Amino acid sequence: MKPVIIGISGAYSGAGKTTIATLILQRLKGWGAIKYTKTEIYCSVTDDVAILSQEGKDTKRLLDSRAEKVLWVQSPSADLKEILPIAVDKLFDLEGIIVEGNSAVKVLKPHIVVFVSGDKKEFKEGAEKTLGMADIVIYDKEPPNETPERSKRFSWDSVEGCIDYVIGLVQKAQSASGG
Numbered sequence: 001m002k003p004v005i006i007g008i009s010g011a012y013s014g015a016g017k018t019t020i021a022t023l024i025l026q027r028l029k030g031w032g033a034i035k036y037t038k039t040e041i042y043c044s045v046t047d048d049v050a051i052l053s054q055e056g057k058d059t060k061r062l063l064d065s066r067a068e069k070v071l072w073v074q075s076p077s078a079d080l081k082e083i084l085p086i087a088v089d090k091l092f093d094l095e096g097i098i099v100e101g102n103s104a105v106k107v108l109k110p111h112i113v114v115f116v117s118g119d120k121k122e123f124k125e126g127a128e129k130t131l132g133m134a135d136i137v138i139y140d141k142e143p144p145n146e147t148p149e150r151s152k153r154f155s156w157d158s159v160e161g162c163i164d165y166v167i168g169l170v171q172k173a174q175s176a177s178g179g
Helices: 017-025 058-064 077-090 102-108 127-133 156-176
Strands: 004-010 031-038 044-046 069-075 096-100 112-118 136-139 152-155
Touching: 004 017, 004 102, 004 127, 004 156, 017 031, 017 058, 017 096, 017 112, 017 156, 031 058, 031 077, 031 102, 044 077, 058 069, 058 096, 069 077, 077 102, 096 102, 102 127, 112 127, 112 156, 136 156, 152 156
Parallel strands: 004 096, 004 112, 031 069, 031 096, 112 136, 136 152
Antiparallel strands: 044 069
């Protein structure tokens, strides 16, 4: 059985992607996480716990949220189609995988896509595309104007309801795949 993949994207750095990933991981057993960071010239997939657990790193927060395994993928966007499948294969034995990062979400096309819009009006480059893919949009005061009609909307005030909804989608996806 293939693992369920949840993609978490956002309007800008600091919108709350890692916070949402940790809240979901706290509720799911046997799941892993992939944190993507764009680099200019090199590719790497790191599973070294000493590196991942450094204070102040998002990867530490993912580990602390009870993720079974965490990988940190660093790569230019142009190389993601080659390196992301390698990272996913390393976590293929798990129940599911959370992938954090807009470019990674665009490449993988996860089963479930969560978009975190935060409180700023402007989006970083490419964020509109992942918003268009979103099954769920989390917003501060109001959802972005470009939010697709089919997307379920949750304010930060109702984030626990959002996490419940994500868990329900995961259970449906697992049932559909025979898990």
